[in-house]
Amino acid sequence: MTKAIAHPNIALVKYWGKQDKPGNLPATPSLSITLDGLVTETVLADAATDRFVINGQQQQDAKVADFLTTLRQSHAVPPLEIVTINNFPTGAGLASSASGFAALMTAINTHCQLGLNSDLISEWARQGSASAARSVYGGFVNLAPPLWRASPAASTNHWPLNVVIAITSEEKKAVGSTEGMRRTPATSPFYDAWEQGAAEDYTTASNAIARRDFSALAGVAELSCLKMHSIMLTSTPTLSYWNPSTVACMDEVRRMRAAGIATFFTIDAGPQVKAVCLPDSVAQVRSALSEVPGVLATHVCALGGAARVLD
Numbered sequence: 001m002t003k004a005i006a007h008p009n010i011a012l013v014k015y016w017g018k019q020d021k022p023g024n025l026p027a028t029p030s031l032s033i034t035l036d037g038l039v040t041e042t043v044l045a046d047a048a049t050d051r052f053v054i055n056g057q058q059q060q061d062a063k064v065a066d067f068l069t070t071l072r073q074s075h076a077v078p079p080l081e082i083v084t085i086n087n088f089p090t091g092a093g094l095a096s097s098a099s100g101f102a103a104l105m106t107a108i109n110t111h112c113q114l115g116l117n118s119d120l121i122s123e124w125a126r127q128g129s130a131s132a133a134r135s136v137y138g139g140f141v142n143l144a145p146p147l148w149r150a151s152p153a154a155s156t157n158h159w160p161l162n163v164v165i166a167i168t169s170e171e172k173k174a175v176g177s178t179e180g181m182r183r184t185p186a187t188s189p190f191y192d193a194w195e196q197g198a199a200e201d202y203t204t205a206s207n208a209i210a211r212r213d214f215s216a217l218a219g220v221a222e223l224s225c226l227k228m229h230s231i232m233l234t235s236t237p238t239l240s241y242w243n244p245s246t247v248a249c250m251d252e253v254r255r256m257r258a259a260g261i262a263t264f265f266t267i268d269a270g271p272q273v274k275a276v277c278l279p280d281s282v283a284q285v286r287s288a289l290s291e292v293p294g295v296l297a298t299h300v301c302a303l304g305g306a307a308r309v310l311d
């Protein structure tokens with residue numbers, strides 16, 4: 001039996017769209033922070049046939065099945081019972097597939113004695129879900145060409161940011177990221193502009209993190225988020241992940257920043273708003289977002305560590 005944990009990550013420069021080749025390769029570079037507090041725990045045991053249990057319910061999960069099929073073309077992986085638990089809503093825009101595949105690949109590497117280093121664990125996690133490549137590492141994390149394996153950009157100590165997550169719905173999203181990423185490049189009239197601007201956003205964000213320049217990071221992170229949601233919204237059929245409370249939270253974050261409070265928002269393929277903050281701003285940001293109509297709960301996260309096996 002082997003137990004591993006991994007944390008979700010949120011991208012400050014987003015990934016949305018894939019290359020037209022095998023390997024689940026992103027079309028654009030991304031940069032994320034790994035979150036403490038939210039956690040996926042995965043326990044593996046040998047079994048007669050593959051069995052996947054998530055949050056106490058046995059499921060047929062095509063993504064997990066495809067991932068195991070691909071992995072077994074390169075490595076000896078016996079049939080496995082995979083029991084996984086998330087301490088946060090699954091499939092609701094909180095990056096459960098990122099932490100899920102990072103924890104799964106970390107556990108498989110130890111359980112099946114594959115002997116892979118973090119580079120290769122990240123490369124395999126990417127095949128399951130590209131954002132999972134980034135959850136293999138803690139702190140600030142890059143996922144960029146040419147190898148499309150994640151790599152650490154800066155440690156948690158370099159710049160101990162916090163994130164206030166405003167939960168505005170606990171429903172599973174109607175359209176998952178993989179389907180969304182098929183739809184957007186094929187139909188959004190703005191997709192080419194998105195691809196062309198990504199490298200510059202990535203460089204701007206990397207430099208802002210190196211300098212700990214909050215205002216520069218706020219500008220580029222909100223821009224990357226809004227550009228991604230623009231190409232989602234202009235897909236056919238549209239991909240609309242926001243609800244009225246999402247928009248109200250964005251306005252509240254803008255209002256706070258205009259009043260001098262160090263915070264900016266980012267939103268993924270779901271309605272939750274993540275407000276990145278300097279530690280001094282956390283209490284005010286949490287209190288303000290808790291008051292926004294439609295906010296069901298708020299969680300505060302620090303930056304988290306790498307995926308790891310537990311004894």
Ligand code: 2P0
Nearest residue numbers: 011014015129130131177178268269
């Ligand atoms: C990201 N997201 O960079 C972006 C922002 C959601 C919005 O990566 O198809 O689950 O499994 O590679 O990684 C979510 O997509 O997609 C995602 P697949 P994934 O975090």
